[in-house]
Amino acid sequence: xxxxxxxxxxxxxxxxxxxxxxxxxxxxxxxxxxxxxxxxxxxxxxxxxxxxxxxxxxxxxxxxxxxxxxxxxxxxxxxxxxxxxxxxxxxxxxxxxxxxxxxxxxxxxxxxxxxxxxxxxxxxxxxxx
Amino acid sequence: xxxxxxxxxxxxxxxxxxxxxxxxxxxxxxxxxxxxxxxxxxxxxxxxxxxxxxxxxxxxxxxxxxxxxxxxxxxxxxxxxxxxxxxxxxxxxxxxxxxxxxxxxxxxxxxxxxxxxxxxxxxxxxxxxxxxxxxxxxxxxxxxxxxxxxxxxxxxxxxxxxx
Numbered sequence: 001x002x003x004x005x006x007x008x009x010x011x012x013x014x015x016x017x018x019x020x021x022x023x024x025x026x027x028x029x030x031x032x033x034x035x036x037x038x039x040x041x042x043x044x045x046x047x048x049x050x051x052x053x054x055x056x057x058x059x060x061x062x063x064x065x066x067x068x069x070x071x072x073x074x075x076x077x078x079x080x081x082x083x084x085x086x087x088x089x090x091x092x093x094x095x096x097x098x099x100x101x102x103x104x105x106x107x108x109x110x111x112x113x114x115x116x117x118x119x120x121x122x123x124x125x126x127x128x129x
Numbered sequence: 130x131x132x133x134x135x136x137x138x139x140x141x142x143x144x145x146x147x148x149x150x151x152x153x154x155x156x157x158x159x160x161x162x163x164x165x166x167x168x169x170x171x172x173x174x175x176x177x178x179x180x181x182x183x184x185x186x187x188x189x190x191x192x193x194x195x196x197x198x199x200x201x202x203x204x205x206x207x208x209x210x211x212x213x214x215x216x217x218x219x220x221x222x223x224x225x226x227x228x229x230x231x232x233x234x235x236x237x238x239x240x241x242x243x244x245x246x247x248x249x250x251x252x253x254x255x256x257x258x259x260x261x262x263x264x265x266x267x268x269x270x271x272x273x274x275x276x277x278x279x280x281x282x283x284x285x286x287x288x289x290x291x292x
Contacts, residue, residue, distance in 0.1 A: 024257060037266075037275070
């Protein structure tokens with residue numbers, strides 16, 4: 001440990017650091033910050049964090065809801081829906097995504113219909129069977 | 130509504146003792162803005178001396194200063210209370226150095242001062258917003274602890290967010 005380590009943000013426990021990160025505007029933003037250091041990476045990448053992040057933003061509606069539509073939907077169906085960086089996403093983006101991901105569009109709710117897409121955003125609508 | 134109650138509130142005083150032995154005499158109405166103190170008062174009733182082994186005098190003093198300000202502003206039945214509180218909060222966090230900020234935040238959290246935790250976490254978040262990864266590391270003196278190549282991989286994976 002360097003001498004001034006106790007003055008650093010690292011002294012905050014996970015709970016408090018999460019409280020700080022919840023206050024950032026949206027997911028895209030956050031995924032930047034996974035590359036800050038290992039701790040931030042593991043905090044931000046955890047599904048538990050993402051769920052709470054979304055709940056936080058739902059609760060504090062004073063900010064414009066600028067996180068992605070998919071994340072919004074995720075709250076209601078409890079699936080890792082937002083991660084569509086996948087092999088199959090080339091269907092939507094017209095080019096393969098950089099990561100050959102383990103997250104695939106099968107994670108979409110079975111009753112959802114893709115209305116349109118733009119970059120990492122999908123517009124879904126519940127289909128009437 | 131019985132008699133015309135001119136505020137004859139007998140202000141009970143509590144004694145708060147910090148980890149380093151520093152004590153503060155505070156009105157109950159002020160101290161109970163902190164959830165932890167409120168619980169202790171409700172549970173233990175008549176106890177007037179409360180020991181707080183996890184906060185030192187410096188930060189307890191600051192937390193109480195905040196509580197006092199907010200308690201006073203809230204009893205003044207002026208219209209612009211919210212505005213006054215906001216303005217005062219802004220002043221309160223403006224010049225905090227990082228060391229004080231984090232220790233104060235931990236103290237507020239330990240004492241369950243929810244509003245103060247909100248204020249301070251918001252302050253830290255404001256230091257993050259709009260910054261690039263390198264700038265974050267610079268601001269918070271964080272060293273990248275990834276193995277060679279790992280960081281690149283993460284960035285690549287998230288490149289959709291960098292567009």
